[in-house]
Amino acid sequence: MAISQAMATSFKVEILDGIHNFGTGVVRASTAADTFKIALYTSSATLDSTTTVYTTSNEVVGTGYTAGGNTLTISQVPTSTSTTAWLDFADTTWSTSTITANGALIYNSTQSNKAVAILAFGGDKTSTAGDFTIIFPTANSSSAIIRIA
Amino acid sequence: MLSAGFFEGDVKVLATQGRGFTPEEIAERAINKVISVGKDSHPTIRAQAEAYKAHIKDVILFYLKEAVQSDRTTIANRLRDAGHPELTKLLEN
Numbered sequence: 001m002a003i004s005q006a007m008a009t010s011f012k013v014e015i016l017d018g019i020h021n022f023g024t025g026v027v028r029a030s031t032a033a034d035t036f037k038i039a040l041y042t043s044s045a046t047l048d049s050t051t052t053v054y055t056t057s058n059e060v061v062g063t064g065y066t067a068g069g070n071t072l073t074i075s076q077v078p079t080s081t082s083t084t085a086w087l088d089f090a091d092t093t094w095s096t097s098t099i100t101a102n103g104a105l106i107y108n109s110t111q112s113n114k115a116v117a118i119l120a121f122g123g124d125k126t127s128t129a130g131d132f133t134i135i136f137p138t139a140n141s142s143s144a145i146i147r148i149a
Numbered sequence: 150m151l152s153a154g155f156f157e158g159d160v161k162v163l164a165t166q167g168r169g170f171t172p173e174e175i176a177e178r179a180i181n182k183v184i185s186v187g188k189d190s191h192p193t194i195r196a197q198a199e200a201y202k203a204h205i206k207d208v209i210l211f212y213l214k215e216a217v218q219s220d221r222t223t224i225a226n227r228l229r230d231a232g233h234p235e236l237t238k239l240l241e242n
Contacts, residue, residue, distance in 0.1 A: 007153045091178065095169070101162075117157045130165030135178055137158035138185045147156040 012085035012148040016078035026111060033077070034110035038092060038119075038134065039069035040101035047105055047118045054105060054113035064097025064132075072106065081141035084149040088139035094132040100124050104134065117146065172213035179213075180206040 014020055018028070037054075041047060045058035056067055076088035089106075102124050106116040125132070137143040163170070163178075183205060186198040225237040 005151065007151050012153060104160075119157075119160050121160075121162050125162040125164050126166075127164035128166040130167060131169050132164045133162070133170070133178075135161040135163060137160065138181065140185060143158050143185075145158045145160070147158070149154055149156060 006083070009080045009083045009085065012083075013078045013080050015148060016085055016087055016146070033074055034108050036072045036074070036089070036116065037069050037107055037109045038072055039067075039105050039107065040065065040094075040099065040132075041103050041105065042100065043102035043124060045103065047103060049118070051105065051115045051118055053115055054107040054109075060099050060101050062097060062099035063129075064094050064127075065099045068109075069104075070094065071109075076139050076144075084141035084147055086139075086141050086144035086147040088144050089136050091133055091135050093134075094127070096129065097127045097132050098129055099132055100126040101132070172210055172217060176206050176210040176213055179209050183209075 011020070018034075039054060040060040042058050042060060054068070059067055059069075070092045072092060073090040074087065075090040076086075078085055078087045080086070101121065103121055104119040106119070108114045108116055119134075136145045141147065141149075163174070180202055184198070184202045186195055186202060190198065221240045225240050228234065228236045
């Protein structure tokens with residue numbers, strides 16, 4: 001017999017599922033997953049860990065892009081491998097678009113557009129009458145887009 | 150002390166100019182979602198996995214091309230039905 005101090009892996013998954021509430025929570029209309037969106041931004045935008053909510057300031061403007069961005073599809077609901085909880089989104093594309101973006105914001109449109117993650121592309125990326133696609137990393141515990149380890 | 154950390158993975162951005170993605174480009178994306186070969190795997194296992202990955206990619210590519218061709222057939226019929234048979238030539242390779 002032995003006792004090993006640890007954060008329960010199931011707890012990590014349940015955080016991503018919105019099961020636990022240590023502070024001021026929200027009343028949910030249903031048990032369905034929230035709607036998450038991804039918006040694109042130009043190099044003039046200031047986005048970092050202090051970003052709390054989606055903003056239209058310096059959001060991309062161009063053919064094939066609508067303010068607010070694309071709705072993301074959750075391709076893997078919160079799960080765990082070993083002691084890491086993770087989830088995955090399906091790749092998303094702005095088709096027949098002419099846009100230039102330097103980064104993106106993933107946000108929760110169900111919960112008052114609260115920020116989830118800021119993505120830096122490392123430079124301007126441009127589509128011209130073409131497709132602009134964001135490819136999410138491999139869906140596993142060491143690479144997935146959102147992980148709790 | 151109990152601790153846990155939140156992490157976010159790195160995304161890639163692919164963009165095209167004056168065209169959409171080719172079946173080959175999409176097959177590459179698909180196979181990387183389906184099969185991930187660890188860089189620390191045993192060389193023999195890795196070689197087998199890479200060979201399997203290449204085979205599956207070929208299968209995905211074949212059916213992507215089939216889907217594109219089939220969709221062009223549907224679009225060509227819609228153009229003909231709309232009275233624009235001459236536009237179907239634009240769909241030919």
